[in-house]
Amino acid sequence: MAKALGYAANHSFSRLKPHEFEREEPQAGEIEIEVLFCGVCHSDIHQVKNEWGNTVYPCMPGHEVVGRVTRRGRGRAATRSATSWAWAA
Ligand SMILES: [Zn+2]
Numbered sequence: 001m002a003k004a005l006g007y008a009a010n011h012s013f014s015r016l017k018p019h020e021f022e023r024e025e026p027q028a029g030e031i032e033i034e035v036l037f038c039g040v041c042h043s044d045i046h047q048v049k050n051e052w053g054n055t056v057y058p059c060m061p062g063h064e065v066v067g068r069v070t071r072r073g074r075g076r077a078a079t080r081s082a083t084s085w086a087w088a089a
Contacts, residue, residue, distance in 0.1 A: 001023065001025070002022070002023045002025065002032075003021075003022060003023075004020070004021055004022070004023045005018060006018075006019050006021070006060045006062075007019060007060065007061075007062075008057075008058035008059060008060040009048045009057065009059050009060075009061075010058050011057055012049050012050040012055070016048075016061070019058055026071055026072060026073035027073045027074075028073045028075040030073040031071065031073070032069070032070050032072075033068065033069055033070065034067050034070045035065045035066075036066055036067050037066045037067075038062040038064065038065045039062065039064040039065075040061050040062050041063075041064060044061030044062060045061070047059060048061050
């Protein structure tokens with residue numbers, strides 16, 4: 001496990017606050033990314049405000065990121081998919 005830091009909401013009307021959490025080690029076919037930039041889209045806002053009724057808190061918005069690969073799991077990592085994911089908007 002590795003410590004990670006992000007910004008999360010603790011309930012539907014809270015501001016985002018620093019949130020420390022544990023990440024699993026990258027497994028085969030996975031990569032670890034150091035997030036350099038992160039966008040927050042309208043879907044993230046719906047999720048933070050629980051407007052779809054399925055939010056689990058703490059909720060850490062921001063699924064559109066640009067980052068640097070820092071570690072790879074064993075085997076062939078899916079770097080191409082991660083790149084596509086990072087550029088998806
Ligand atoms: Zn989005």
